[in-house]
Amino acid sequence: MLPYCVYVLQSLHDEHFYIGFTTDLVARLKKHEDGLVPATAPRRPLSLIYCEYHRSKADALRRESYFKTSVGKKALKLMLRNQLT
Numbered sequence: 001m002l003p004y005c006v007y008v009l010q011s012l013h014d015e016h017f018y019i020g021f022t023t024d025l026v027a028r029l030k031k032h033e034d035g036l037v038p039a040t041a042p043r044r045p046l047s048l049i050y051c052e053y054h055r056s057k058a059d060a061l062r063r064e065s066y067f068k069t070s071v072g073k074k075a076l077k078l079m080l081r082n083q084l085t
Helices: 025-033 057-067 070-079
Strands: 004-011 017-022 046-054
Touching (some): 017 025, 017 057, 025 046, 057 070
Antiparallel strands (some): 004 017, 004 046
8 A cells, every 4th residue: 555645534514624644544534533633623523535645755745735725625526526515
């Protein structure tokens, strides 16, 4: 498996996205679920709606930064239009 993951969570509380980067998706999702991530704790429950893996850390961080832009969020909504709540 490739080591670097960019992931997108959607808040079931307010439907907003949270975009993050990790090298251990399972552990990171557990932290979100347990309320240990200040940015998402008040927005729980959360649903993992997208993740992609990269070989290069630089590529993963660049992709994360892109998804956090207004153009990147629009692209995500288009890519995931059939599964968004």
